Amino acid sequence: MDRTTPVEISREGAHDVAILWKDGRRSSYAARYLRLACPCAQCIEEITGRPLLDPATVPEDVHPVRIDAVGHYAIQIMFSDGHGTGIFTFDRLRELDREDSDSPSPSGSPA
Amino acid sequence: MPADEKAILTALGKVMDPDLNRDIVSLGFVKNMKIVGGKVAFDVELTTPACPVKDQLKAQAEEQALSVEGVESVDITMTAQVRQSAPQSAGLQKIPGVTHMIPVASGKGGVGKSTVSVNLALALAQTGARVGLMDLDIYGPSVPTIMGLEAKPVVEENRILPAEKHGVKFISMGFFLEEEKAVVWRGPMLVKMIDEFIANVEWGELDYMIVDLPPGTGDIQLSLCQKIALTGAVVVSTPQDVALKVAQKAISLFNSLKTPVLGLVENMSYYSCPACGEKDYIFGHGGTKKAATRLGLPFLGELPLSTKIREDSDAGEPTVIADPNGEHARAFQAIAAQMAAQVSIRTMNEEAAVKINF
Ligand SMILES: Nc1ncnc2c1ncn2[C@@H]1O[C@H](COP(=O)(O)OP(=O)(O)OP(=O)(O)O)[C@@H](O)[C@H]1O
Ligand SMILES: [Mg+2]
Ligand SMILES: [Zn+2]
Numbered sequence: 468m469d470r471t472t473p474v475e476i477s478r479e480g481a482h483d484v485a486i487l488w489k490d491g492r493r494s495s496y497a498a499r500y501l502r503l504a505c506p507c508a509q510c511i512e513e514i515t516g517r518p519l520l521d522p523a524t525v526p527e528d529v530h531p532v533r534i535d536a537v538g539h540y541a542i543q544i545m546f547s548d549g550h551g552t553g554i555f556t557f558d559r560l561r562e563l564d565r566e567d568s569d570s571p572s573p574s575g576s577p578a
Numbered sequence: 579m580p581a582d583e584k585a586i587l588t589a590l591g592k593v594m595d596p597d598l599n600r601d602i603v604s605l606g607f608v609k610n611m612k613i614v615g616g617k618v619a620f621d622v623e624l625t626t627p628a629c630p631v632k633d634q635l636k637a638q639a640e641e642q643a644l645s646v647e648g649v650e651s652v653d654i655t656m657t658a659q660v661r662q663s664a665p666q667s668a669g670l671q672k673i674p675g676v677t678h679m680i681p682v683a684s685g686k687g688g689v690g691k692s693t694v695s696v697n698l699a700l701a702l703a704q705t706g707a708r709v710g711l712m713d714l715d716i717y718g719p720s721v722p723t724i725m726g727l728e729a730k731p732v733v734e735e736n737r738i739l740p741a742e743k744h745g746v747k748f749i750s751m752g753f754f755l756e757e758e759k760a761v762v763w764r765g766p767m768l769v770k771m772i773d774e775f776i777a778n779v780e781w782g783e784l785d786y787m788i789v790d791l792p793p794g795t796g797d798i799q800l801s802l803c804q805k806i807a808l809t810g811a812v813v814v815s816t817p818q819d820v821a822l823k824v825a826q827k828a829i830s831l832f833n834s835l836k837t838p839v840l841g842l843v844e845n846m847s848y849y850s851c852p853a854c855g856e857k858d859y860i861f862g863h864g865g866t867k868k869a870a871t872r873l874g875l876p877f878l879g880e881l882p883l884s885t886k887i888r889e890d891s892d893a894g895e896p897t898v899i900a901d902p903n904g905e906h907a908r909a910f911q912a913i914a915a916q917m918a919a920q921v922s923i924r925t926m927n928e929e930a931a932v933k934i935n936f
Contacts, residue, residue, distance in 0.1 A: 508823040534936040540874040556874035
């Protein structure tokens with residue numbers, strides 16, 4: 468549980484996101500990496516898990532403009548390209564931390 | 579020597595509520611223990627009469643109590659007290675006497691919100707809960723038809739008495755609208771009507787109020803979430819990908835308004851063959867469940883596509899009343915139980931939210 472319970476979500480550098488987890492790990496996420504990892508139904512096909520988002524259509528400088536808590540289990544990120552339907556669960560965010568050695572490799576991770 | 583109360587409580591401390599993830603003693607569920615010699619009697623007070631694991635908890639409590647030295651017989655009474663949740667944010671109103679307000683929503687029309695709302699309300703009432711049903715669909719208020727009641731509620735000195743049937747109190751926009759006028763009731767007028775329903779209806783004491791919403795993410799949804807303290811919404815979807823996408827829109831709206839989502843229901847999930855009873859998942863299996871997992875939301879259950887469900891609704895004899903022990907009714911009852919469990923979980927686990935500095 469501690470692995471997927473965040474204590475604090477903060478800004479890193481100009482636009483990146485950092486999460487401090489209850490187990491002590493600090494994860495960093497590049498702004499565009501998060502946008503490409505958006506799990507919403509417009510970006511990933513529900514039934515098959517096939518990616519629908521073409522990375523070429525995502526601006527290089529895309530970044531989160533707002534982050535809101537969703538219940539006790541997720542955050543919703545509004546990005547600078549106007550896209551904000553993605554709900555990032557804490558479980559998923561921990562998976563998306565690619566440098567976390569004991570993390571299983573994220574399924575369908577963005578290129 | 580009479581059986582020892584402390585020893586019994588220690589034994590009962592091994593009975594875990596699987597939804598709340600805590601034992602029934604530390605949750606304060608064990609009440610009124612009486613010990614006469616080897617005869618032990620007590621109450622187990624759950625947080626909802628619709629608890630999906632009621633029988634399991636009772637059996638486990640009995641087994642544990644009987645394992646204590648000196649205990650010869652155990653008599654357990656299962657009761658329930660639906661508890662209030664802390665208000666999610668300041669400035670929201672509560673309807674006096676109503677413990678949990680639960681809107682049923684969908685991204686698009688025709689997915690079965692009204693069918694689900696009515697049957698959920700009736701299924702909760704069947705467990706002994708006190709239940710209300712508010713039909714806020716201005717475009718096609720169908721609750722009176724499904725409930726089999728077109729009669730208008732009584733209005734007394736500006737107070738509205740809700741209609742009542744099968745143990746559920748309900749009120750519908752349909753009672754107050756003439757059909758051709760419905761379309762012009764937009765925006766501010768409509769919001770005033772909701773205020774009216776909330777302030778001037780004599781609901782009495784209710785454990786759960788189910789609110790049937792119009793399809794989509796319009797004025798009614800917005801003003802309800804901005805005004806009233808809601809325990810959480812139930813979102814209905816059909817299995818097709820396109821419907822799931824629009825369900826996501828509804829979920830996003832609730833999220834942005836800080837209204838919790840209790841879980842997703844998949845309606846018209848499979849066709850259950852009336853001849854052989856086999857389930858045919860015409861649209862593929864598990865779409866809504868997958869969506870729920872991805873969104874980190876509970877999946878409350880699935881309902882079959884069945885001519886019988888539609889016929890029951892059209893006849894004003896909803897499925898859980900028409901055939902309360904049938905397969906379809908059981909599907910509705912199971913979803914009602916899961917929903918009630920989610921309400922309890924939310925009420926009991928109000929932990930600190932994460933700090934966001936962004
Ligand atoms: N599981 C089901 N099996 C068969 N028919 C169903 C099922 N659920 C709903 N229906 C039928 O589908 C139609 C639409 O259902 P319902 O009115 O409950 O949907 P709704 O989402 O409330 O629609 P609206 O958006 O118009 O308010 C009704 O005729 C209803 O009887
Ligand atoms: Mg309806
Ligand atoms: Zn997306």
